[in-house]
Amino acid sequence: MKRTVSLSIPMLVLVLVLAACGPGGLPTTAPSPGGGATVPPQPTAAPPPPTQPPKPKAITISRGANDPHSIDPQRAIDARDATLVANLFPSLVVMDAETNAIEPGIAKSWEISEDGLVYTFHLIEKVPWVHYNASTGKVEEVKDSAGQVRYVTAHDFVYGFLRALDPSVGSQAAYILAPYIVGGEAFNAGTGPRENVGVKALDDYTFQITAPEKIGFALGIYSIINAHAVPQWAIEAYGDAWTEPENIQTYGPFTLKEWVHDSSMTFVKNPFWPGSEGIRQAGLDEIKFLFIDEAVALREFEAGNLDSATIPGSEIERVRADPTLGPQLHIIPGMCTQAWSFNTTKPPFDNAHIRRAFNYAVDRESLIRNVLRGGEIPAPFFTPPSVAFAPSASVTDQGIRYDPDKAREELALGLAELGLSSASQLPPITVEFGTAKTLSDVAQALQVMWQQVLGVQVQLQQIDNAVYWSKQEKDAGQIFRAGWCPDYNDANNYLRDVYRSDSTFNYGRWSNARFDELVDKARVETDPAVRLELYTEAERILCVEDAGTMVLYYPVTAELTKPSLKRTYSVNGTEFYWDWDLVQ
Amino acid sequence: MPFPQANGRSLEAPVGRFILRRILWMLLVLLVISLITFVLMHAVPGGPFTLEAKQLPEQTIRQLEAKYHLDAPLYVQYLSFVRDVAVPVITMGDQPAYRDHEFLINISLPGKQQAKLRWMNFGPSYRAVGRTVSDIFRDNLPVSMRLGALAFLVTVGVGFPLGIVSALRRNTWLDYAAMCLAILGVSVPVIVLAPVLQYLFGVRLKVLPVSGWGSPQHLILPAFALGIADAAVVARLTRASLLQVLNQDYIRTARAKGLSERRVILVHALKNSLIPVVTVLGPMLAYLLTGTFVVETIFGIPGMGRFFVTSISGRDYQVIMGTVLLFAVFLVVANTLVDIVYVWIDPRIRHT
Numbered sequence: 001m002k003r004t005v006s007l008s009i010p011m012l013v014l015v016l017v018l019a020a021c022g023p024g025g026l027p028t029t030a031p032s033p034g035g036g037a038t039v040p041p042q043p044t045a046a047p048p049p050p051t052q053p054p055k056p057k058a059i060t061i062s063r064g065a066n067d068p069h070s071i072d073p074q075r076a077i078d079a080r081d082a083t084l085v086a087n088l089f090p091s092l093v094v095m096d097a098e099t100n101a102i103e104p105g106i107a108k109s110w111e112i113s114e115d116g117l118v119y120t121f122h123l124i125e126k127v128p129w130v131h132y133n134a135s136t137g138k139v140e141e142v143k144d145s146a147g148q149v150r151y152v153t154a155h156d157f158v159y160g161f162l163r164a165l166d167p168s169v170g171s172q173a174a175y176i177l178a179p180y181i182v183g184g185e186a187f188n189a190g191t192g193p194r195e196n197v198g199v200k201a202l203d204d205y206t207f208q209i210t211a212p213e214k215i216g217f218a219l220g221i222y223s224i225i226n227a228h229a230v231p232q233w234a235i236e237a238y239g240d241a242w243t244e245p246e247n248i249q250t251y252g253p254f255t256l257k258e259w260v261h262d263s264s265m266t267f268v269k270n271p272f273w274p275g276s277e278g279i280r281q282a283g284l285d286e287i288k289f290l291f292i293d294e295a296v297a298l299r300e301f302e303a304g305n306l307d308s309a310t311i312p313g314s315e316i317e318r319v320r321a322d323p324t325l326g327p328q329l330h331i332i333p334g335m336c337t338q339a340w341s342f343n344t345t346k347p348p349f350d351n352a353h354i355r356r357a358f359n360y361a362v363d364r365e366s367l368i369r370n371v372l373r374g375g376e377i378p379a380p381f382f383t384p385p386s387v388a389f390a391p392s393a394s395v396t397d398q399g400i401r402y403d404p405d406k407a408r409e410e411l412a413l414g415l416a417e418l419g420l421s422s423a424s425q426l427p428p429i430t431v432e433f434g435t436a437k438t439l440s441d442v443a444q445a446l447q448v449m450w451q452q453v454l455g456v457q458v459q460l461q462q463i464d465n466a467v468y469w470s471k472q473e474k475d476a477g478q479i480f481r482a483g484w485c486p487d488y489n490d491a492n493n494y495l496r497d498v499y500r501s502d503s504t505f506n507y508g509r510w511s512n513a514r515f516d517e518l519v520d521k522a523r524v525e526t527d528p529a530v531r532l533e534l535y536t537e538a539e540r541i542l543c544v545e546d547a548g549t550m551v552l553y554y555p556v557t558a559e560l561t562k563p564s565l566k567r568t569y570s571v572n573g574t575e576f577y578w579d580w581d582l583v584q
Numbered sequence: 585m586p587f588p589q590a591n592g593r594s595l596e597a598p599v600g601r602f603i604l605r606r607i608l609w610m611l612l613v614l615l616v617i618s619l620i621t622f623v624l625m626h627a628v629p630g631g632p633f634t635l636e637a638k639q640l641p642e643q644t645i646r647q648l649e650a651k652y653h654l655d656a657p658l659y660v661q662y663l664s665f666v667r668d669v670a671v672p673v674i675t676m677g678d679q680p681a682y683r684d685h686e687f688l689i690n691i692s693l694p695g696k697q698q699a700k701l702r703w704m705n706f707g708p709s710y711r712a713v714g715r716t717v718s719d720i721f722r723d724n725l726p727v728s729m730r731l732g733a734l735a736f737l738v739t740v741g742v743g744f745p746l747g748i749v750s751a752l753r754r755n756t757w758l759d760y761a762a763m764c765l766a767i768l769g770v771s772v773p774v775i776v777l778a779p780v781l782q783y784l785f786g787v788r789l790k791v792l793p794v795s796g797w798g799s800p801q802h803l804i805l806p807a808f809a810l811g812i813a814d815a816a817v818v819a820r821l822t823r824a825s826l827l828q829v830l831n832q833d834y835i836r837t838a839r840a841k842g843l844s845e846r847r848v849i850l851v852h853a854l855k856n857s858l859i860p861v862v863t864v865l866g867p868m869l870a871y872l873l874t875g876t877f878v879v880e881t882i883f884g885i886p887g888m889g890r891f892f893v894t895s896i897s898g899r900d901y902q903v904i905m906g907t908v909l910l911f912a913v914f915l916v917v918a919n920t921l922v923d924i925v926y927v928w929i930d931p932r933i934r935h936t
Binding site: 065066067069070072075076077167168170172174175188189240241243260261262263290291292293295296299300302303305464465466467469470504 | 628629630633634640641642643644647648650651711712713714715719723724779782783786787790793794795796797881882883884885886887890894899
C-alpha cells in the first residue's frame with residue numbers, strides 16, 4: 001500500500017562529451033581538427049601553490065536522487081555518470097562546458113593525417129594514477145609492485161578503448177564508439193579479433209587511433225563517456241568492485257574519497273593532476289554529492305545545507321518569485337528535444353499536407369506558458385541549440401512555428417488530395433504516449449489545439465512505458481511521442497542517426513531522399529560553415545517542409561546556487577567541477 | 585470445556601514443534617512465491633535493457649543479456665536462481681572478485697586454508713552496475729530495519745496509550761481529541777506529512793536535519809512520519825477492542841468481585857483486547873522493517889524501500905526476486921510471532 005507512489009525520475013540518457021568543432025559551427029578561435037590541422041603543444045602552467053593553506057574549500061551539492069549507475073567509464077550510463085567520470089578520468093580532448101570550444105584534455109596535442117584517417121594523440125607525461133588513502137586522509141600516488149609510480153600511459157588508453165568495445169564488458173555506449181575505429185564494429189559484434197582494432201600505443205605517451213573513414217566529428221567520438229583510460233591492474237585485482245573507494249584509482253582533477261551507496265559520494269582534489277588547457281587543476285578541495293530527491297534538495301537548500309541544488313520544474317515559478325531564492329536560480333538549457341512524430345505509413349499521415357496541418361496547429365509558446373510552466377524553450381528545429389552545429393543556435397526563424405491559417409490551408413489541401421469533403425471524414429486518429437504526467441498534460445493540450453484550429457478530434461492513448469517503447473519500435477501509433485537525447489555532441493547524432501530513412505530510431509518510417517543526401521554529405525564535410533548550411537536545409541525539410549516530425553520544446557533544468565559558490569553553467573551536460581571555486 | 589493450564593512447561597514443546605513446522609511451510613511458501621514472482625515479472629513486457637527512452641541497439645542488448653545469462657530459456661534461469669540461492673557451496677582459496685558471485689553468507693571453515701562455506705547468492709543488480717542483491721541486503725536492509733524498529737515503537741508507543749485512554753474515557757473530550765488525532769493520522773498521507781515536518785523542523789526552526797542519514801537526530805522525523813499513520817490505526821483498533829471487552833460478562837464479574845479498576849483493566853481487559861491489535865501489528869512490523877519508498881525518498885535515507893519500487897519499474901529481475909522473497913520471509917516470521925503471542929494472550933488458542 002505504501003509502495004505504489006511513483007516519483008518522477010529524470011530520464012537521463014547518454015549525454016556525451018564532445019564534437020569536433022566550435023559551437024554551432026560559428027567561426028571561433030577553437031583549433032579546427034579537420035583537414036590535417038596540427039595543434040601545437042600547449043604548455044600547462046600550474047598555478048603556484050598558496051603559501052599558507054587555508055581551511056579546506058568544501059561544498060555539498062545535489063544533482064538528483066538515486067545512486068549513480070556506475071563511475072566505471074566503460075559501464076557508466078547516463079549524463080550524471082558521465083560528469084562524474086569526466087572529473088575522475090580526463091578524456092583525450094574536451095569541449096568547453098560553456099563555449100563548446102575544443103580543448104586539450106590529457107592529450108596536450110594531436111595530429112590528424114592528411115587523409116583524415118589516423119589520429120595521433122600526445123599525452124601529458126608523468127600524470128600519476130592516484131588513490132585516496134582513508135587512513136592517512138591523503139591522496140597518494142599509486143605504485144607498482146617494484147615501488148615505481150604508475151603513470152597514465154597510452155597503454156592505459158588502449159586498454160580502456162578495447163574494454164569499451166569488448167562485448168563481454170557490456171558497455172552501453174559501445175555502439176557509439178565502434179563504427180569510428182577500424183575493426184571496432186567487428187570486435188564488438190564478436191566477429192573480429194581484438195588485435196585488429198585500430199588503437200595502439202606508439203610509445204608510453206603517444207596514442208594512435210585509425211578510423212575506417214573520414215568523419216567531420218571523430219575527435220569528439222574519441223572522448224565520449226567510455227573512451228577513457230582505466231587501470232587494468234586494479235580491474236583485474238578487484239573485478240566489478242574496482243570503483244569502490246577502497247579500490248579505485250583515478251588520474252583527473254578529483255579522486256573518489258567516499259561513496260555511501262544510495263546516499264552520497266565525496267570527491268577530493270587530486271593535487272597530482274598537473275592541469276591542462278581544457279581540464280584545469282581543481283579549485284575546490286572537496287565536493288560532496290547528495291543523492292536526494294529534487295523536492296527534498298530544494299528544502300535542504302532553503303535550510304542552508306546545500307551550496308547548489310537541482311530543483312523540480314514544478315517549483316520554478318515559486319522560487320523565481322522568492323526575493324532571496326530568485327536571484328540564485330539559473331535555468332540551464334538541456335541537450336534533449338521533446339518531439340511527437342507521425343507514422344508516415346499510416347493514413348492520414350502518409351499525406352504531407354495533413355502532417356504539416358497538424359504541425360502548424362501547435363502553439364508551442366502557449367504549451368510552455370500554460371501547461372509545462374518550467375521555463376522550457378520552444379523548439380524550431382529538431383537539434384537543440386546547445387548541440388554543436390545545431391541550426392537552432394543561429395537561424396531559428398526558419399524553423400516550425402504556430403500558424404493557424406497555414407494549418408487550415410494545409411488541411412484543406414490535404415483533404416482535397418484525399419478526396420474528402422471535411423475533416424470529420426478523416427480516419428480515426430489515435431495519439432500514443434508513455435506513462436508520465438507531463439506527457440498526458442502535453443497530449444491533452446495537443447488534443448485541444450487540433451480541435452480548435454483544425455476541427456479534428458483525436459483519441460489519446462496512454463500506454464505503460466515498457467510496452468510503449470517496444471510497441472513504438474515495431475508499430476508506432478499514428479501520432480506518437482518521440483524525442484531524443486544525444487549520444488555525442490554533434491548535429492549528426494540528431495539528424496542522420498535518427499531521421500535518415502534507414503535509421504532504426506526513425507520509428508515513423510519517414511523518408512526523404514533530399515534529406516538523406518544532405519545528412520550524408522554533412523557527415524564527412526569538414527568545413528564548419530558548409531556543415532551548418534547542410535544541416536540548416538536538412539532541418540527545414542524535416543521540421544517544416546516535409547513535416548517528418550513535430551518538434552515541441554527543449555527541456556531545461558533549474559539549479560539554485562549560493563552566491564558564495566563561483567561556478568560554470570555547462571551547456572553540454574558535463575559539469576566541469578574543476579572550474580568551481582568558493583569566493584573567500 | 586476444560587481450560588488447559590497455561591504454564592510454561594506444557595507450552596514449550598508444542599511451540600517448538602509449531603515453529604519447526606512453520607519454517608518448513610515457509611520454505612514451501614517461498615518456493616511458490618519465487619515461482620509466481622518469476623513468471624509474473626517475465627510476463628510483463630520490457631526487460632532491464634529496453635526501458636530507457638532511448639533504445640539501445642539490438643546487438644548491445646543481446647550482449648548485455650548474454651552477460652547476465654538472460655538469454656537462457658526461462659526454466660533454466662529459474663532453476664539456476666533457485667540453485668544459487670538455496671544450495672550452499674564450498675569454495676577454496678581466493679575467489680575472483682566478480683560481483684555476480686557475491687554470496688550473502690560467507691563462513692570461513694576451520695582447518696583447510698581459505699575454505700569458505702557460501703550460501704545465498706541472489707545475483708547482480710542490472711541497474712546499479714557492479715552491485716549485487718547481497719550488497720543491498722547488507723548495506724540497505726539494516727538502515728531500513730533501524731528506522732522501521734523506531735517507527736514501530738512510535739506506532740505502539742503512541743497508538744496504545746491513545747486507544748486505551750479514549751476507551752476508558754469514552755465520550756469525553758479526551759476521547760474526542762484522541763480520535764480526532766487518530767483520524768488525522770490515518771487520513772494525512774505521509775507524502776504530505778513528511779514534507780511538512782521537514783519544512784517546519786528543518787527549514788523554519790532548524791532544530792532537526794531536513795534529510796540524510798547518520799546521526800540519531802536524522803532518525804526522529806522519518807520515524808515519526810512513518811510510525812504515526814500506523815499509530816492512528818492501532819489507537820482506533822485498541823479503543824474499539826477494549827470497549828468490546830469491557831462490556832463482557834467476565835469483566836462485570838471481576839468488578840463485582842471487588843477487584844480494583846486498575847487490576848480489572850490491566851490484567852483482565854487489556855490483555856484480552858490485544859488480539860485484533862496484535863493481528864495487524866505483525867504485517868505492520870514486516871512492512872516497517874523492510875523499508876518504505878516514500879519516507880526513504882523524502883528523507884534521503886539509503887534504505888531498502890526504494891528497491892521494492894525501482895526494481896519493478898526498472899525490470900531489475902534479481903532485485904525483484906530478492907526483495908519479494910525478503911518481504912515474504914519478514915511477513916511469515918512476523919505472523920509466526922503473532923501466532924505465538926496469541927497463545928500467550930489467550931491460552932484457549934492452540935496451535936496444532
